[in-house]
Structure formats: structure tokens, C-alpha cells
Amino acid sequence: MNMNSSYMLSIVMFVYLVSTSFYVATWVYKRTTFGMVARIITITGFACHSIGMIMRWVESYQMGIGHAPLSNLYESLVFFSWTIILIYLIIEFRYKNQIVGAFVTPFAFLAMAYASLSPNIETRIQPLVPALRSNWLIAHVTTCFLGYASFAIACGLGIIYLMKSNNPEGRSNLITGLPRTKILDIMMYNTVVFGFLFLTAGIITGAVWANSAWGSYWSWDPKETWSLITWLVYAVLIHARMVRGWEGTRIAYLSIMGFVAVLFTYFGVNYIPGLHSYGQ
Amino acid sequence: MQVNSSPRSLSRRVWHFFASIKLTLVLLIVLAITSIIGTVIPQNKAPFQYVQNYGKDLFRLFELLDLFDIYHSWWFRLLILLLATNLIVCSLNRFKATWKIVAKRDFRVSKARLEHIKDRTVFAVDSPPDTLYRLYSGIIAKHFPHYHKERTETGILILGDRGRWTRLGVYLVHLSVIILFVGALIGSLFGFSGYVTIPEGGHVDHIRLEKTGKIKPLGFTVRCDDFHVSFYPSGIPKEYRSHISIIEDGREMVRRYVVVNDPLTYRGIKFYQSSYGLISPDRAVVSIFDTRTQKRTHVEVPLNQSIDLPGGEGRFKLIRFVSDIHKMGPAFLVKRIGREGSEESFWILARFPRFDRMRGGRFMFSIENYPKKYYTGLQVNKDPGVYIVYSGFVLMLTGFIITFFMSHRQIFVQIEKEDNGSRVILGGTANKNKLAFDERIEKMVSKMKELAPQGK
Numbered sequence: 001m002n003m004n005s006s007y008m009l010s011i012v013m014f015v016y017l018v019s020t021s022f023y024v025a026t027w028v029y030k031r032t033t034f035g036m037v038a039r040i041i042t043i044t045g046f047a048c049h050s051i052g053m054i055m056r057w058v059e060s061y062q063m064g065i066g067h068a069p070l071s072n073l074y075e076s077l078v079f080f081s082w083t084i085i086l087i088y089l090i091i092e093f094r095y096k097n098q099i100v101g102a103f104v105t106p107f108a109f110l111a112m113a114y115a116s117l118s119p120n121i122e123t124r125i126q127p128l129v130p131a132l133r134s135n136w137l138i139a140h141v142t143t144c145f146l147g148y149a150s151f152a153i154a155c156g157l158g159i160i161y162l163m164k165s166n167n168p169e170g171r172s173n174l175i176t177g178l179p180r181t182k183i184l185d186i187m188m189y190n191t192v193v194f195g196f197l198f199l200t201a202g203i204i205t206g207a208v209w210a211n212s213a214w215g216s217y218w219s220w221d222p223k224e225t226w227s228l229i230t231w232l233v234y235a236v237l238i239h240a241r242m243v244r245g246w247e248g249t250r251i252a253y254l255s256i257m258g259f260v261a262v263l264f265t266y267f268g269v270n271y272i273p274g275l276h277s278y279g280q
Numbered sequence: 281m282q283v284n285s286s287p288r289s290l291s292r293r294v295w296h297f298f299a300s301i302k303l304t305l306v307l308l309i310v311l312a313i314t315s316i317i318g319t320v321i322p323q324n325k326a327p328f329q330y331v332q333n334y335g336k337d338l339f340r341l342f343e344l345l346d347l348f349d350i351y352h353s354w355w356f357r358l359l360i361l362l363l364a365t366n367l368i369v370c371s372l373n374r375f376k377a378t379w380k381i382v383a384k385r386d387f388r389v390s391k392a393r394l395e396h397i398k399d400r401t402v403f404a405v406d407s408p409p410d411t412l413y414r415l416y417s418g419i420i421a422k423h424f425p426h427y428h429k430e431r432t433e434t435g436i437l438i439l440g441d442r443g444r445w446t447r448l449g450v451y452l453v454h455l456s457v458i459i460l461f462v463g464a465l466i467g468s469l470f471g472f473s474g475y476v477t478i479p480e481g482g483h484v485d486h487i488r489l490e491k492t493g494k495i496k497p498l499g500f501t502v503r504c505d506d507f508h509v510s511f512y513p514s515g516i517p518k519e520y521r522s523h524i525s526i527i528e529d530g531r532e533m534v535r536r537y538v539v540v541n542d543p544l545t546y547r548g549i550k551f552y553q554s555s556y557g558l559i560s561p562d563r564a565v566v567s568i569f570d571t572r573t574q575k576r577t578h579v580e581v582p583l584n585q586s587i588d589l590p591g592g593e594g595r596f597k598l599i600r601f602v603s604d605i606h607k608m609g610p611a612f613l614v615k616r617i618g619r620e621g622s623e624e625s626f627w628i629l630a631r632f633p634r635f636d637r638m639r640g641g642r643f644m645f646s647i648e649n650y651p652k653k654y655y656t657g658l659q660v661n662k663d664p665g666v667y668i669v670y671s672g673f674v675l676m677l678t679g680f681i682i683t684f685f686m687s688h689r690q691i692f693v694q695i696e697k698e699d700n701g702s703r704v705i706l707g708g709t710a711n712k713n714k715l716a717f718d719e720r721i722e723k724m725v726s727k728m729k730e731l732a733p734q735g736k
């Protein structure tokens with residue numbers, strides 16, 4: 001079989017499955033060697049992933065319909081997965097905790113698996129319809145997905161937080177290796193804030209683009225509305241924490257709820273007709 | 281009820297109601313929930329569709345509550361007004377205190393505040409305070425260029441602070457929200473949006489408004505000189521462009537191409553390429569293949585005129601043209617009238633000459649040629665609030681970067697004289713990202729310890 005981007009990206013899917021297993025093993029068995037292996041595999045996967053996306057970009061030019069690989073559901077899922085791993089690796093180096101990986105890499109794997117294996121997803125490179133032929137496409141999609149990926153990680157952190165706070169210290173082997181709740185709380189908030197900045201930038205670039213393409217920066221189309229709903233959930237989270245001083249558990253629930261809203265914005269809205277007919 | 285209801289205390293109570301962040305949370309949540317409802321119930325559909333879906337009673341109830349146009353309903357606007365009031369009152373309420381910290385450099389205040397910090401590092405050094413000060417001042421100045429130094433009874437006190445102004449970032453964010461609301465309001469008061477179609481070579485001087493369906497004169501003429509569409513090999517349109525001229529008082533003012541994502545602006549009114557189609561031709565050249573005689577004839581057929589079929593086998597007529605049928609391109613509706621008066625209607629596709637073979641009749645029809653003339657569909661908008669909204673966008677992002685990634689950092693270093701050396705006490709605080717700041721302080725301390733030999 002000759003090497004093309006789809007082949008490369010389906011290899012990446014398996015690499016992430018392996019790295020997920022190693023992160024889970026690190027968490028369960030607490031061996032630093034597993035952690036080292038998990039890190040090396042993830043970085044390798046990330047490198048292949050980047051190469052795969054570049055290959056797809058080049059292939060589209062060879063087909064004479066060149067455009068950045070961000071133009072349909074398949075490509076957006078691949079990019080989503082890529083941003084999750086990117087942000088996760090930054091967090092791993094920054095906070096020097098690998099157990100979080102067991103709760104984050106599955107998201108990246110699932111996104112790749114859904115992209116590659118779902119029969120409803122068109123994996124071929126398609127030409128761009130006139131409405132998508134705009135430089136705003138890249139700005140809009142990258143910012144949105146940096147936001148979504150941060151929220152995916154914040155959701156993973158929320159799940160860890162709830163596990164940790166529901167089990168008193170030291171009761172279970174699976175709990176002891178997790179970061180302290182205070183650190184988790186800070187990590188969760190920082191990721192949410194990062195995601196909020198990028199979600200806002202995503203909504204803004206989308207609005208500017210819509211205005212240049214259709215003459216209206218906001219038209220209450222279901223996808224727009226759902227991105228606003230998501231934005232409101234995180235605005236509540238930020239204010240509740242900043243100002244009302246809500247402690248971690250409620251913030252963790254809000255963070256999980258926010259990610260449900262993200263998923264709905266991303267997938268659910270495809271079942272409601274509107275301008276963003278990415279998924280059909 | 282509170283007994284006291286003098287106007288002053290009433291206004292104070294209203295003020296407190298709006299200054300509350302609890303109200304903010306409630307409003308944000310209510311806005312989220314109502315927005316969800318607006319995506320579950322399809323908006324702005326025809327009444328009969330709603331009656332079909334929900335039944336008469338539910339339809340009346342929903343209509344009473346404005347649930348079919350939620351985002352423009354009076355109560356949705358009221359929610360936004362409440363949020364705006366909440367935001368303004370809340371900001372005014374807190375601004376004075378923030379401004380005190382930001383504008384004034386009152387070291388007595390910061391001294392008092394800093395001395396409460398519990399997280400502090402203490403270490404002993406063998407040198408006297410003045411020597412230490414000389415050694416440390418470089419490190420401190422690197423992080424806090426404008427630090428303040430004073431002599432105390434027991435030694436030296438250094439106070440440093442930085443990034444006070446970043447406390448204003450959050451006001452920028454909140455101001456940007458108000459600016460967005462103002463921009464949107466201006467747009468809805470003074471803007472309009474409408475639609476117009478112009479055939480190639482034709483011109484218009486008015487448009488049809490989207491909301492009311494009323495005609496609005498433009499005050500100038502828009503002409504479509506030319507229209508062009510190109511396709512990918514798969515048949516998907518790649519680009520469509522209209523050559524548009526604007527004519528005012530008999531003079532041509534603008535002339536250029538308009539393509540998707542690149543509108544033309546004239547007098548604040550924007551023209552967006554939004555759709556196109558073929559104008560119904562008045563005639564077509566039809567090719568008729570007689571499967572019995574294997575003969576092909578070409579006839580030019582005016583629309584809606586009966587034409588005799590070869591061999592006296594009855595007549596046929598082109599009834600209607602559509603520019604796109606089921607995404608298979610242009611098509612003609614044909615009616616065939618048999619010798620005995622039997623009638624049959626069917627579609628023939630202009631792009632697929634062999635399509636009619638599937639019908640299996642004696643005569644196979646296809647379209648040889650027809651005059652292809654396009655019309656262009658333009659979205660016409662005016663929104664004088666859009667640049668206000670854009671400046672709100674810029675302000676919001678700037679505000680986020682300041683509030684999320686910058687902080688007001690303060691430290692104190694106390695160098696106190698001890699028997700044969702000094703005792704150094706160092707503490708600091710930041711209003712955001714405390715973890716990162718603590719790391720920085722740790723680094724500072726370890727550098728200080730390297731510079732001067734430590735005591736026991």
C-alpha cells in the first residue's frame with residue numbers, strides 16, 4: 001500500500017490507543033518506566049499526526065484543489081485530536097504529572113477513531129465550496145478547536161477531581177497517585193480560562209467571517225447559538241469561582257457540563273439544519 | 281416586607297440588587313436555557329408548520345410566549361438589558377476601590393497588606409543589612425524595577441510592586457460586553473437587510489426587505505453587467521461572480537466583480553454574492569430520437585407552444601423550466617399529447633441527454649441547446665453598528681489577555697540586623713496565577729542565597 005495521509009492518520013489512531021494504554025498503566029501500576037514509554041509514544045504519535053496533516057495538505061494541492069486540511073468533519077476531528085495532544089503535552093511538561101494523561105489521551109484516540117472508522121464520515125479530500133474559500137476559515141477553525149481541546153482536557157481534570165474528592169486520601173491505590181485537589185483545581189481553572197479565550201476568539205473570527213460572507217455577524221443559527229450557550233456555561237464557571245468562591249467540586253461539575261455543551265456544539269447541532277452544514 | 285421604604289433606601293436596594301453577582305449568574309444561566317429552547321423549537325417558520333407539529337393549543341401558548349422568535353422577543357431583550365444594567369452597576373460599584381490601588385502608590389497600604397502574608401521565607405546571612413542590600417538590589421530590580429526602599433529601626437525594608445494596571449483588565453472585558461450590546465442595538469435600529477435578484481444585463485433600484493417583505497428604494501441603481509460561474513469537475517460550483525456597476529444620477533460610480541466572501545460596499549450598503557440561477561429561457565432546441573425509425577430530428581421549440589412530432593405521432597410542448605432539479609442541474613418539464621389525446625408529463629435534464637432513455641417511450645427527448653442567461657442573487661445589508669461591534673471584539677480579547685495572563689505582583693523584603701549578621705524575611709503575593717508567582721519567588725530566594733553565605 002502506498003503511503004498517503006489517510007493511511008498515516010489511521011496509524012496515528014493506533015499509536016494513541018497504545019499511548020492511552022500506557023498512561024492508564026502508569027496510573028494503575030505507578031511505574032515510572034511506563035510513564036516514560038507513554039511519553040515517547042505520544043510524542044511519536046504527535047509527530048506522525050503533524051506529518052499526516054501536512055501530507056494531506058500537500059495532497060490537496062496535488063489534486064489541484066489545494067486548501068488547509070480543516071474543511072470537513074473528518075479533517076476537523078483529526079485537528080481536534082491534534083490540539084488535544086498538543087495542549088496535553090504542554091500540561092504534562094508544565095505540571096510534571098503523567099496520570100492526567102490517562103484521562104485525556106482517550107479523547108484524542110476517540111476523535112481519531114471516530115474520524116477514521118465511522119461509515120458516515122467522508123474521508124476523501126473534497127474541493128471547497130465557495131463559502132469556505134476564505135482565509136477566515138483557518139483562523140476560525142484553529143481558534144475554535146484550541147478552545148474545544150482545552151475544554152476536553154478541563155473535563156478530564158474535572159473527572160479526576162471528582163474521583164479524588166469522593167474518596168478520602170489513601171483509601172484506594174488508584175486515588176493516591178492523582179495530583180492534590182488544590183493543584184487539580186488550579187489546573188482545571190487555567191485550562192478553562194485558556195479555552196475560554198480561544199472559544200471567544202473562535203466565535204469572534206466566525207462572526208467576522210460570517211459578516212464578510214453573508215453580511216451579518218450573528219444570525220442565531222443553531223451552531224452559533226450553541227457556541228454562545230457553551231460560552232455562557234464557562235462564563236458562569238469563571239464568575240462562580242472568581243467571585244462566589246465556589247470550591248472545586250462544583251467547578252468540576254461545571255467543567256464537565258461545559259464539555260457536554262462543547263460536544264453538542266460540535267456534533268449535536270448537525271442534526272439541526274442551519275448554515276454550518278459541515279457534518280452532512 | 282421591610283418597613284423602611286423611603287426613596288433613598290429603595291434606590292439603594294435597587295442598586296444592591298443590580299450590584300450582585302448572584303444576579304449575573306442567574307441571568308447567564310437563564311440566557312443559556314432560553315437559547316437552548318430557541319434551538320429546540322425551530323424559529324421563524326410558517327404558522328401552519330407549528331400547528332402541524334405542536335397542535336393548536338400548544339401553538340397558541342408558544343406564540344403568546346414569543347417562542348417562535350425568541351431572540352427578538354421583548355423578554356429576551358429585557359434579559360439583555362438586565363445583564364447590561366447588572367454589569368454597569370457592578371463595575372461602578374467596584375471601580376473606586378480598584379482605582380485606589382491602581383492610581384495611588386501608597387506604600388503604607390501595601391506595607392500593611394504585605395505584612396499579613398503568611399507564606400514567607402526566612403533565612404539568616406552572615407553579612408550586615410547594608411551589604412546585603414547592595415547585593416540584592418540587582419535581583420530585586422530585575423523583577424520589580426520601581427521598588428521602594430526605606431530604613432526601619434531594625435534594618436531595611438524593600439517593597440516592590442508591578443502590574444497594578446492589570447487590575448483594570450477585567451473592566452475592559454466588561455466594558456467590551458456593553459460595547460457589543462450598543463453596537464448590536466445601533467445595527468438593529470439603523471440597519472436593514474434585504475435581498476435582490478438581477479438578471480444578466482438587467483438593473484434594479486430597490487430591494488426587498490427580509491423581515492417585512494417591503495420594498496425599499498436604494499437611491500441609486502445596481503446593474504448586473506455579467507455573471508459567470510465555474511465548476512469543479514464533479515459539478516460542484518467552484519466560484520461564481522457578478523460584474524456589478526453602481527449608477528447614481530446617470531453616472532457610473534463603481535464597477536467591479538463581486539464574489540462570495542468579497543462584498544461590494546457603496547454608501548455603507550453592502551452587496552454580497554449569495555446565490556444565482558438560470559433565467560427561464562423562452563425557447564430551446566430539442567433533439568427528438570425516434571426509436572422505431574432510428575431517426576433524429578432537431579426542432580427549435582418556443583416555450584409553451586405545441587409542436588408536431590415526426591410522422592404525425594401527436595404533439596409535445598415544453599411547459600416549464602427550472603434552473604436546478606434535485607441538484608442535477610437545469611431541467612424542462614415536457615408534456616406529450618398522443619394521437620388519441622392521451623397525455624403524459626415528464627422531466628428532461630439539460631445536462632444528461634441520455635436521461636430520457638429510461639422512460640422507455642417511442643420518442644426520446646433531450647435538450648440540444650437553449651439560451652443560457654443567469655440571474656444573480658445578492659444579499660443587501662446595511663449595519664452601521666458593525667465597527668462598534670468589532671471594536672468590542674478587540675477590546676474583549678485584549679481584556680482577556682490582561683486578566684488571564686497578567687497579574688498584579690507585590691513583594692516585600694525585610695533585612696533585619698542580628699547579632700553578627702542579618703535575618704532576611706521575604707514574602708510576596710499576586711492577584712492571579714499564584715502558583716507561577718510562587719515559583720518565581722523561590723527562584724529569587726535561591727539566587728539571593730547563592731549571593732551571600734548563609735548563617736547557621
Ligand code: HEM
Pocket residue numbers: 193235238239242243298299300301304363366367370371374450453454457680683684
Ligand atoms: C457576559 C458578560 C460577562 C463576561 C464575558 C465577563 C467576564 C469576566 C471575566 C473574564 C472575568 C475575569 C475572571 C478572572 O480574573 O479570571 C470577570 C470577573 C468578574 N466579573 Fe464578569 N463578565 C461578564 C458579566 C459580569 C456581570 C454582569 C457582572 C456584574 C456583577 C460581572 C462581575 C464580575 C466581577 C465582580 C468580577 C471579578 C473582578 C475582580 O477580579 O475583582 N461580570 N468577568
